[in-house]
Amino acid sequence: MSELEGIYAIWLREFRVYLREKERAISSIVSPLLWLFAFGTGLGASVAIAGVNYQLFIFPGIVAMTLMFTSIFYGMYVIWDRKLDFLKEVLVAPISRRNVFIGKMLGGVTDAMIQVVVLLILAGVLGIPVTPYGALMALPAMLLITVCMTSIGLFFGAVFSSFESFQLVMQFVLWPLFFFSGALFPLDNLPGWLASLTYFDPLTYGVDAMRGVMLGMGKMPLEIDLLVLGIFTLVTIWMGASAFERMGKI
Amino acid sequence: MLAGNNAQMITTSHLTKRFDKLAAVDNLNLNIEEGEVFGLLGPNGAGKTTTINLLITLLKPTSGTATVNGIDVVKNPAQVRKNIGVVFQEPSVDDLLSGKENLEMHAMLYSMPGELRRKRVEEVLELVELTDRKDDWVKTYSGGMRRRLELARGLMHHPKVLFLDEPTLGLDPQTRQHIWKYIARLAKEENMTVVLTTHYMEEADLLCSRIGIMDRGKIVALGTPKKLKHEVGGDVVIIRQDGFDRSCLKGLKLVKKVKVEGDEVFLTVEHAHENLQRLLAAVGKVKSVEVREASLNDVFLKYTGRKYREEEEGAEGGWAERTMHAESQRD
Numbered sequence: 001m002s003e004l005e006g007i008y009a010i011w012l013r014e015f016r017v018y019l020r021e022k023e024r025a026i027s028s029i030v031s032p033l034l035w036l037f038a039f040g041t042g043l044g045a046s047v048a049i050a051g052v053n054y055q056l057f058i059f060p061g062i063v064a065m066t067l068m069f070t071s072i073f074y075g076m077y078v079i080w081d082r083k084l085d086f087l088k089e090v091l092v093a094p095i096s097r098r099n100v101f102i103g104k105m106l107g108g109v110t111d112a113m114i115q116v117v118v119l120l121i122l123a124g125v126l127g128i129p130v131t132p133y134g135a136l137m138a139l140p141a142m143l144l145i146t147v148c149m150t151s152i153g154l155f156f157g158a159v160f161s162s163f164e165s166f167q168l169v170m171q172f173v174l175w176p177l178f179f180f181s182g183a184l185f186p187l188d189n190l191p192g193w194l195a196s197l198t199y200f201d202p203l204t205y206g207v208d209a210m211r212g213v214m215l216g217m218g219k220m221p222l223e224i225d226l227l228v229l230g231i232f233t234l235v236t237i238w239m240g241a242s243a244f245e246r247m248g249k250i
Numbered sequence: 251m252l253a254g255n256n257a258q259m260i261t262t263s264h265l266t267k268r269f270d271k272l273a274a275v276d277n278l279n280l281n282i283e284e285g286e287v288f289g290l291l292g293p294n295g296a297g298k299t300t301t302i303n304l305l306i307t308l309l310k311p312t313s314g315t316a317t318v319n320g321i322d323v324v325k326n327p328a329q330v331r332k333n334i335g336v337v338f339q340e341p342s343v344d345d346l347l348s349g350k351e352n353l354e355m356h357a358m359l360y361s362m363p364g365e366l367r368r369k370r371v372e373e374v375l376e377l378v379e380l381t382d383r384k385d386d387w388v389k390t391y392s393g394g395m396r397r398r399l400e401l402a403r404g405l406m407h408h409p410k411v412l413f414l415d416e417p418t419l420g421l422d423p424q425t426r427q428h429i430w431k432y433i434a435r436l437a438k439e440e441n442m443t444v445v446l447t448t449h450y451m452e453e454a455d456l457l458c459s460r461i462g463i464m465d466r467g468k469i470v471a472l473g474t475p476k477k478l479k480h481e482v483g484g485d486v487v488i489i490r491q492d493g494f495d496r497s498c499l500k501g502l503k504l505v506k507k508v509k510v511e512g513d514e515v516f517l518t519v520e521h522a523h524e525n526l527q528r529l530l531a532a533v534g535k536v537k538s539v540e541v542r543e544a545s546l547n548d549v550f551l552k553y554t555g556r557k558y559r560e561e562e563e564g565a566e567g568g569w570a571e572r573t574m575h576a577e578s579q580r581d
Contacts, residue, residue, distance in 0.1 A: 002361045003361075005361055006358060006359045006361065008358065009358035010355075013347065013355055016347060021346060084342060086343075088336075089336075089342045089343075092306050093356070094359075
């Protein structure tokens with residue numbers, strides 16, 4: 001396993017870049033706060049769901065959103081790496097493509113998890129009553145969401161070669177995944193066909209798991225949520241790794 | 251110069267790479283010996299970078315084979331990668347890491363042991379004279395410094411072959427000369443085989459022990475710079491004269507070729523400097539005369555039938571579309 005060091009090298013690079021690229025970190029923490037305020041406070045003033053204040057109801061959804069957006073954007077940065085020749089430096093090194101993917105993925109997971117910890121602390125400061133125990137219990141779901149979404153992002157990053165395709169991914173992948181995950185509204189009252197679609201959204205299970213452990217409002221048992229999310233995650237890891245293996249062999 | 255009895259470091263056999271219908275590399279057969287500084291010279295789109303990408307395992311050939319240090323690039327790419335160092339055409343060092351961090355990352359990717367790694371980082375930094383800037387972010391480096399760092403990085407793991415894809419593209423003339431100095435020194439001190447691509451005639455002439463001129467995916471001429479220039483048949487004497495009459499050159503064996511363009515006459519002459527007196531005596535009164543030693547430009551013209559325009563100095567940097575002009579252009 002001499003490639004472990006290579007994975008570490010790639011992770012270390014991503015981590016350093018993350019710490020030094022302040023703009024990326026700031027923007028990804030500002031937008032969830034904005035959602036929490038504008039949506040949570042604004043809509044929350046007139047709406048309560050199942051007797052729970054709306055701002056509190058959407059909090060797990062906002063956490064999921066932060067994880068998802070940070071992770072997928074991170075993955076699509078690969079397009080930028082490829083525009084420059086930076087990625088080639090890694091691709092001609094004697095480390096397998098699969099492990100390049102793993103190193104990159106771990107880097108993205110680290111970024112997103114740091115982001116979410118900041119968000120949780122801020123939430124505490126803002127008086128959203130999420131207990132440390134609840135946050136800790138949500139950790140497995142958060143990690144799975146991040147791994148899953150980073151892999152999706154890296155997959156797109158490896159498959160697409162232009163920034164224009166970024167818009168497409170936003171419109172056809174990111175927003176639908178987010179909207180139909182139950183992050184912003186309960187899925188109970190959706191029309192049947194739409195409700196069944198939500199079962200194909202990995203984020204649905206992530207949001208449900210977090211809402212369960214944070215607010216006691218889960219629809220499905222935690223184990224089921226984690227199991228299904230886990231399966232989605234394995235599939236996306238496989239997709240991402242294969243996309244990396246094919247990359248550059250035009 | 252050409253190392254006679256050395257082992258073949260790179261061989262290609264009928265190497266071909268097609269993108270759709272276009273053959274970027276067309277049935278290429280090439281041998282590069284150990285210790286050579288080999289230059290692939292040609293205009294943009296000639297297939298130089300594609301050739302390099304095939305050899306460094308970033309692309310798979312459509313057909314044909316290639317080996318680096320005896321290892322097949324298709325069958326065993328991982329092993330090939332251990333044997334090569336690459337400096338890419340576009341910048342590839344990380345802006346937000348320091349010079350030293352970039353090198354350390356490289357060392358880790360190549361599984362260099364800790365002790366050796368630290369020593370080697372200092373060594374290559376010394377070699378490209380970046381030791382005093384090693385802890386600064388690459389962001390703060392000049393274009394030339396980045397290039398030097400990339401050179402250093404390419405050397406880190408003692409590769410058998412160092413590939414340099416347009417090493418001085420987009421650099422100002424002064425920095426370019428600086429980089430040339432380093433490359434020449436590296437080739438000598440590190441004793442490795444160097445393969446570089448360039449579209450600067452001057453660069454190829456100065457650095458390379460052997461040159462392959464590439465055009466449309468094929469090598470159209472191959473040899474030492476000296477030999478290639480000799481093949482053109484001599485120097486060029488340009489005379490301006492009204493009503494030039496070819497017959498005046500009759501019996502002058504030293505004149506190999508005559509071409510008239512308006513009032514300008516291009517004469518290909520053996521040893522023009524020594525023979526100028528005789529030549530002018532035969533031609534008679536002229537308005538002006540210019541002697542141009544044979545250059546790789548003439549070689550290119552001879553083999554492709556087209557003139558070759560070098561990129562305007564630093565005008566649009568590395569990203570600019572560089573075009574080749576078929577029409578005749580005066581230097």
